[in-house]
Amino acid sequence: MLIDSIKLVIWDLDDTFWQGTISEGDISLVPDNVQAVQDLLDRGIMNSICSKNDFGVVHAFLSQQGNLWERFVFPSINWEAKGYRIRKIIEDMNLRPTNVLFIDDNEANLNEARFYCPDIQILPASRLSELYTAIESYKGKMDFAHSRLERYRVLETKQVAMSKAESNLAFLKASDIRVYIDHKCQDVDRIVELVGRTNQLNYTKLRQSRDELLSYLKSDEYDTASIYAKDSYGDYGCIGFYCLEKKEQSLIHFLFSCRTLGMGIEQWVYQRLSSPTLKVVGQVANPAETSEDRSYIRDISYEEFFAKSIAEKKDRGSTCSILFKGPCDLEAIVPLMENMGKVKTEFNYIGDNDTTVAGFNHSAHILESLTLSDTDIETIIQDAPFMDPGDFKTNLFSEHYDIVFYSLLPDEHQGVYKNKNTGWKISYNSLNYSLTDPKKWEKYITGDYENNYPFTEDILRNFSDKYQFIGGLDKKDVVQNLKAIREKLPQDTLLVLMLGSEIESEVNNEEFANSAPRHIEINNAVKELFKNQDNVEIINMTDFITSQDCFNGCTNHFSKKVYFEIAQRAAAIINTYTHANAVVYEPDSWHMKVKRRMAKFKHSFDKRVRKLKAKWGK
Template sequence: MPEPVKVVIWDLDDTFWRGTLSEGAIEALEENLDLVRDTVARGIVHTIVSKNDFAAAEAKLIELGIRDMFVFPQISWQPKGPIIKRLLEQMQLRAPNALFLDDNPINRAEAQFYNPELQVADPADLATLAPLLRASGKPDPGLSRLEQYKLLERQQQARSTYQDNLAFLRDSQVRIHFRKGEAVLPDLDRIEELINRSNQLNFTKRRVKKEELQASFQDANRRWGTVCVQDRFGDYGLVGVYCLNLSDYTLEQLVFSCRILHLGVEQFTYASLGFPQLEVQGEVATELNQTDRPDWITLEADESAATPLSSENAVTKKLRVLLKGGCDLGQLTPFLQAFDLAVEEEFNYVNENQIPVHVEHTALLKGGREWPETEHKRLAASLPFLGEEAFQTKLWNEAYDVLVYSPLMDYTQDLYREKSTGHLIPFGGYNNLIAADRATQAAKFAKRRFRGMDEAFLQRFQQEFTFEGQLSPEGFTANLRWLRAQVPAHVPIFFLNGAEIEVPGSGETGAKARHVLMNQALADFAAQAYNCFVLDVRDFVHTPADVTNNLRHYQRQHYRTLAQRVAEAIGQWHGRQLEHSSWVDLKARAVSLVPAKLRGLWQKL
């Protein structure tokens, strides 16, 4: 047998059994019954192409106790060659992996004429072939492969009743579940099998050894994931695997089992990953594109990985919103709470050195995600403007339904590269610490009562770091792709862009032009990324009177407007208008007008 046999196609009369069914009694051949049972338990599937009456043949197979071992039986009086060709298409198998057994040489010749690479044999050859078949495949005592083909058979039978394929897909109730990170480790053997044995839907065709695969799982620069699929016909199990290289957002592996062919699973997965770069190798059965996301597929969240943000939320079932950005966004929370939302905040904080630390720059998020804990501790101890909590974030715990994220620190902060490690660290903005006069800069820090930012530190900093400047639009886009890949695909990301106005006296030269540049990069990214949206503050922040000390801090009334825009966008994504409390909104408006020192007392009322 030149290629492994995955399916055996049986003729019945004088092949599977002795005699002709339509002419009278037949004699069962126990060796053939045993061969089918033994090889099904090795993952080989069996089907029938026979010229016979279907009802009579099926009744005899049931009588022999073997009917359940066959899938896709083709029993009719039609020519066998075209039937086998159509059968292999339905089973999504290649002719070289099929063996056709028939006592009639004319039937065998016809079958090969229509299927040139088909393996054929006379039943007299079974004495030689049977030991080879029994040694093929691998143990499958649970008959899982047979069950998968029965599922496919049910699906194909249902599909044939529809004239509109899209209607069939919508009625199929296809559901996808992604696993990633440590959740893929128990499936090492299945992942290795998919990568090395799949061809029709193997887009990358990078074969791997199991040892290499295990090592790659530990690589922080690579994100492995698996794809599990169900529909109303049954559970297909783990049918896909991908590997993203996060440094350049390139797919190194994208492989699927052919059992989900024509369901749109490959395109849905590609879209859910944000259409990363993909160099398709060789021929594949599906052509992917950079735009479509099949809307007949439902993405199921990994509920076991998420934990409620609060006991109140577990009772109310409110949408859980993580609000991440500068602390000015805290002014959104009271207004958002007027809607049917449970809001969790993650803003900048004042560290142990009395220095405000922004924790939302994408470079810092990448460092927190990818660098080892020892590096976090070292940098926190050596750089006073970081501190112990700089690398901590709630982004990765999956305990939220919606992420509202302001990337304005990517617009603002400068990046410094550590010479010894290449680590990029964000700090400040519109001010080069490397080129600054140390005495003057230290005096400014002392005036602000920052501890540890003295001349000695600045001297060491200038020796150990180089100034990279603000993140480029290209680097920003790459980091956004990385962030989208880290946040669960079912969680939408609502980005808050920046105002585009001149603010006299802010000391941030070129800030408006910088915002114009980065806003465009953000808009371009969100236009092609899956489940990403931009909320445009330029709709209501137009003039210097609309901001306070810089173009990132808005007048109080605008935060209410922004909160309403956020709630409206979340409602549209969620498919329903969020419930709203006028009393809570009125209270929030009143609190926003109260001086900060008195707000705590008012909020207790």
């Protein structure tokens, strides 16, 4: 099963999606199937239904299951034979049978589907585990916002309206089709996706790599453009791309998404280009050249096409809410920036027992903050008294942020310990300083590891009896945790991940020894996970390291120049995403000297207040 080629899964229901027959009595959902539907949507793969049943009964049941009904499009539920209905679902969705998978427990139904759609992929319900496995192997672009689902919802609405129109041309004229032609080709990822995946309206079918496509975009010898479309029913986003060799007036690429099939946009664009040479490869759904009138399509500007999103960004600029979450790398850049809107921070801090509270910035603690009760936290601290309740508290999910800057240094640097009974994980200090290694205990007790906690051998021995040291968090766990964090954040929140330096400082001490190899391993896994995700940005510290002078004592600490450049990158992201006007000041400017003095005074004052509260019990 080639999951990356599948665009639609059509489900039978009785004894397939659920156990039992709904018309005969009780049925029970199969949890793995419900999860599969969700996982498919997250990957931009649609779900439909072709079932012999009563529509009203099925609709009522699925609507009561956490509104499961809304996860399916173009459902066909009646008592007619399935073959023809499956073909109609595929046609209505403007898809090809080869990109569709049909699942049924009845072999006759599978064979009937193959008769009407010879190229369709089929799967007996007894082999559904193959689908679950295939989903996990998916390597395409993720769609956690379910934007593709929304576009097929638009198509459903259009199908109803089209059936009521007096003619197809009358329907198209009433649809108010608007097109924006982007000659800057700003969404390169979408162009790469279109070149690699489109078929029905891909006239040259030339599959090329990102680097090959970029060579066209950067050359003056080619006229390139990405095509955006919308109508009165919805916004279809970037739906096409062309690359025209200027001298020969020959199209190298000319392709459009099937989501706009039947709108005539590809023919309208071809007419605008004065019908250049086009060598069509293979079959296409529509000819590029037509004598039919396409004047109902309007060419509009960037400002008109994106008016709504521009207004929303401006609104976000005036009320922008940003969270900076992490250790010293973020704490060093935030003071350099101003005019960012409403800023909140979750930096390491000194707790009531004068020890550094840093655990709440580790991804394991972030997720545990959602599940651990106050009693659970008390139990953890009884066994690990060097921890603080604050290690398990975060406002990451309790408030809405436009942008979250999150550093991965805690995941890449801190040691992780697993409770032998409950499986709870806690992070503490460097992964090079194992709390459960008796050879390290003396330095903990003497304070050589700079933790400020009054360790004793009894405390360390008791902790070692309860917890197992597992080293640093495995890259698979880091990826899984980040994926969960991204899913739990609102889809319109931009997550900016700060990755550790992949170049090693030559003056590392024991705490930071061998940091770079671990950074490389985790960074590569994270970049692979989010390479095609629009609501995730990455700032890699490595990009700012030009020599050993860029470090300040270890691989995780940097010079003022590096922090200034990172702050500039962060400000650019803020200004692009929110239309704010964040500014960055040079570290040694008069403005920053005054800010540092004020911050130093505030830090001393806050520390004195904490000590007084601890002394008087308030």
